[in-house]
Amino acid sequence: MIRKALSKIIYVLYILIIFGSCAKDVDFEQARDYVFTPVIESSLVFFDEPAPSFLDSGVEIEIIQDFVFIEFFDDDFILDNLVKAEFDFETINSINRRFELRVDMLDVANQLQHTFTVIQEASQTGEDVLSSHIETFEDDSLQALKNTSFILFTYRLLPGPTINEDTPGSIQLKSKAVFYFEIEDAL
Amino acid sequence: MKIRSTLILFLLWFVSFSQNKQIVYGFLEIPQSLILNPGGKVGNKGYIGVPLLSHIHVNGGTTGATVYDVFANDGVNFNTKLRNAVNSMNDNDYISFNQQLDLFSAGFAFGSSYEKNEYLSFGLYQELDMINYFPQDYAILALEGNQNNINKVFDLSDFSLSAEVISVFHMGYNKKVNSKLNYGFRGKIYSSIVNVNSTRNKGRFVTVPGNDNVYDHIFDLNLKLRTSGIASLDDDQNSDSEGAIKTIANRVLFGGNLGLGFDVGFSYNITKQWTVDGSLLDIGFIHHSKDVENHELKGDYVFEGINPIFPESNGSETADDYWSEIEEDFEELFNIDVTNKSYTTWRPIKLNASLNYAFGEKKEEDCNCIKEELGYLNATGVQLYAVNRPRRPQLALTTYYYRYLFKGLRLKATYTIDSYSFYNLGIGLSAHIGRMNFYAMADNFIQYKNIYDAEGVSLQLGFNYIFKKNEN
Numbered sequence: 001m002i003r004k005a006l007s008k009i010i011y012v013l014y015i016l017i018i019f020g021s022c023a024k025d026v027d028f029e030q031a032r033d034y035v036f037t038p039v040i041e042s043s044l045v046f047f048d049e050p051a052p053s054f055l056d057s058g059v060e061i062e063i064i065q066d067f068v069f070i071e072f073f074d075d076d077f078i079l080d081n082l083v084k085a086e087f088d089f090e091t092i093n094s095i096n097r098r099f100e101l102r103v104d105m106l107d108v109a110n111q112l113q114h115t116f117t118v119i120q121e122a123s124q125t126g127e128d129v130l131s132s133h134i135e136t137f138e139d140d141s142l143q144a145l146k147n148t149s150f151i152l153f154t155y156r157l158l159p160g161p162t163i164n165e166d167t168p169g170s171i172q173l174k175s176k177a178v179f180y181f182e183i184e185d186a187l
Numbered sequence: 188m189k190i191r192s193t194l195i196l197f198l199l200w201f202v203s204f205s206q207n208k209q210i211v212y213g214f215l216e217i218p219q220s221l222i223l224n225p226g227g228k229v230g231n232k233g234y235i236g237v238p239l240l241s242h243i244h245v246n247g248g249t250t251g252a253t254v255y256d257v258f259a260n261d262g263v264n265f266n267t268k269l270r271n272a273v274n275s276m277n278d279n280d281y282i283s284f285n286q287q288l289d290l291f292s293a294g295f296a297f298g299s300s301y302e303k304n305e306y307l308s309f310g311l312y313q314e315l316d317m318i319n320y321f322p323q324d325y326a327i328l329a330l331e332g333n334q335n336n337i338n339k340v341f342d343l344s345d346f347s348l349s350a351e352v353i354s355v356f357h358m359g360y361n362k363k364v365n366s367k368l369n370y371g372f373r374g375k376i377y378s379s380i381v382n383v384n385s386t387r388n389k390g391r392f393v394t395v396p397g398n399d400n401v402y403d404h405i406f407d408l409n410l411k412l413r414t415s416g417i418a419s420l421d422d423d424q425n426s427d428s429e430g431a432i433k434t435i436a437n438r439v440l441f442g443g444n445l446g447l448g449f450d451v452g453f454s455y456n457i458t459k460q461w462t463v464d465g466s467l468l469d470i471g472f473i474h475h476s477k478d479v480e481n482h483e484l485k486g487d488y489v490f491e492g493i494n495p496i497f498p499e500s501n502g503s504e505t506a507d508d509y510w511s512e513i514e515e516d517f518e519e520l521f522n523i524d525v526t527n528k529s530y531t532t533w534r535p536i537k538l539n540a541s542l543n544y545a546f547g548e549k550k551e552e553d554c555n556c557i558k559e560e561l562g563y564l565n566a567t568g569v570q571l572y573a574v575n576r577p578r579r580p581q582l583a584l585t586t587y588y589y590r591y592l593f594k595g596l597r598l599k600a601t602y603t604i605d606s607y608s609f610y611n612l613g614i615g616l617s618a619h620i621g622r623m624n625f626y627a628m629a630d631n632f633i634q635y636k637n638i639y640d641a642e643g644v645s646l647q648l649g650f651n652y653i654f655k656k657n658e659n
Contacts, residue, residue, distance in 0.1 A: 025259070025260040025261075026254065026255060026258040026259055026260055027258060027259075027260040028258055030258060030260075030265040031258070031265070033264075033265045033266070034265060034266060034269065035266055036266075036329060036330050037330075038328070038329060038330060038331055038332030039331070039332040039333075039334035039335070040332040040333055040334065041332075041333055041334045041337075041394065041401075041402065042402070042404065042490075042492075043397060043400040043401050043402045043403070043404065043490065043491050043492035044400075044492050044493065045400075045492055045493045045494070046399050046400035046401075046491065046492045046493070046494055047494050048399065066507070067507060068493060068507050068509075068510040069507060069510070069511075070510075071514070088401075090401070174397075174399075174400045174401045174492075175400070175401065175492070176400070176401040176402060176492075178334065179332075181332070
């Protein structure tokens with residue numbers, strides 16, 4: 001009698017647990033649709049130099065050139081997931097000379113992939129003159145950026161009043177890179 | 188790579204499933220209630236647990252988003268649900284999982300022949316315990332990046348994980364001092380099979396407007412992951428599953444990193460109907476010295492960009508020299524030191540306490556057991572449970588109703604409020620057929636309506652062979 005009742009109760013509990021518990025519709029396949037779109041900003045090149053910095057032994061330097069090797073674009077994760085990039089430049093000039101900064105991006109075989117020039121107007125009154133330049137890398141230019149293994153900076157003083165030790169003013173450059181990622185299928 | 192592992196970590200969050208055993212606690216007829224309170228009342232003369240089946244316990248929960256929140260097939264874009272889930276959680280949300288399996292257990296009463304008022308119980312069980320806090324700031328950085336988070340301090344202590352697999356050999360002593368008071372204690376030897384522990388991370392990453400350039404990126408990293416028992420599983424001798432199983436079996440039997448601990452408890456009858464009891468469990472430590480591998484990432488760095496054009500102002504350095512230096516600094520910053528320094532972990536201490544009221548006297552025909560102890564058909568009460576966790580203790584408050592249905596069957600229903608949910612209903616039964624005892628319990632019944640939306644699930648079951656008190 002007791003056993004019968006017991007087995008009944010256990011049976012009822014069993015039914016309750018089995019059929020009482022259910023699962024609403026879920027779809028784990030959705031996980032494949034994930035897209036993460038982080039946007040990373042990073043400082044790039046910068047300087048802040050007074051006019052006499054453009055002198056070498058009292059003689060004006062017309063062209064300053066320098067380069068950096070970058071391994072950033074060797075990384076598979078970057079190559080696969082970077083969908084757009086921007087280089088933003090801001091310059092402030094109080095020297096009475098026009099300047100230009102040419103940025104050449106070269107691949108591992110020294111082939112030019114992409115080039116752009118940032119122009120900074122002269123400051124005729126000694127007041128700060130502001131300029132900005134945004135270089136956007138999308139599609140072909142993005143591919144060029146990804147191919148880049150070194151960047152050549154060419155800084156040129158354009159014709160104007162000669163600079164000497166007493167020339168007032170300075171030129172300032174700030175820049176940042178903005179990297180737009182679309183991460184999918186990375187897991 | 189780093190981003191990838193961060194992504195995996197927080198996707199795992201949603202698919203993984205405390206260790207509160209509110210239904211077993213105080214359940215006199217189940218011998219394993221003595222594991223939860225070594226000083227509890229004893230309801231049998233002796234027992235032998237059915238090997239591997241005497242106690243199976245699984246308990247998991249999430250205080251944050253549930254599987255259903257993220258994976259519901261409701262037509263809402265997955266990425267929207269994922270973002271909502273991330274935004275709905277904070278760094279105090281966690282998932283935790285606890286599992287126990289009795290390998291063997293037994294107990295017997297002893298003492299003078301007319302009144303056996305002492306009880307010895309012992310056994311070996313395996314336990315898995317894991318808690319992982321939601322790494323909120325890491326998730327935000329991975330999902331959004333730093334562009335919309337300039338000046339936001341990404342707190343690197345958000346990553347907190349602790350996981351271990353141990354085996355525990357224990358022996359407990361329980362004494363019934365008089366009709367009112369029982370006390371007991373249990374000594375434990377822990378053998379750690381695997382331990383992973385990263386609970387004291389510090390540091391920050393923040394992007395702020397800079398002086399020289401657009402931004403200063405400030406890295407202050409102090410991250411540490413300690414492991415034991417993992418490195419050697421990759422060894423040659425453990426390369427096949429057979430070798431690995433042998434190694435693990437050896438560790439179960441005291442071959443792992445050893446530790447010591449103890450439990451204490453009591454129960455006291457205030458009146459015939461009112462009882463109070465309490466216990467402290469797992470006051471103990473494990474010293475990890477064998478097979479230790481620690482990973483440490485420590486460093487400070489402020490990056491403001493490259494200052495290339497004017498070599499004169501930086502001595503004879505070229506831009507590329509300057510850049511190489513930065514690259515080296517970064518490599519050093521993210522360089523992970525691997526050490527084998529031994530460490531000690533503390534077991535999560537658990538507190539149980541309850542106040543109980545029994546009522547409804549049994550009729551003589553229902554009961555031929557000792558009237559003094561089993562004289563009532565019903566009991567109700569409140570139970571408090573707390574466990575010490577890396578960030579803060581987890582608490583649970585339970586009220587219950589216990590019913591003696593007839594000689595072979597007792598039921599206990601519980602209602603629990605804890606960090607996982609405010610409406611956790613549980614039910615458990617203990618059945619006795621002849622000398623066999625079977626018990627099964629589960630909680631969170633409301634949430635079984637949609638198991639994927641459950642914030643916590645707890646199951647226990649087991650089989651014992653009981654020597655009853657009335658069978659002298």
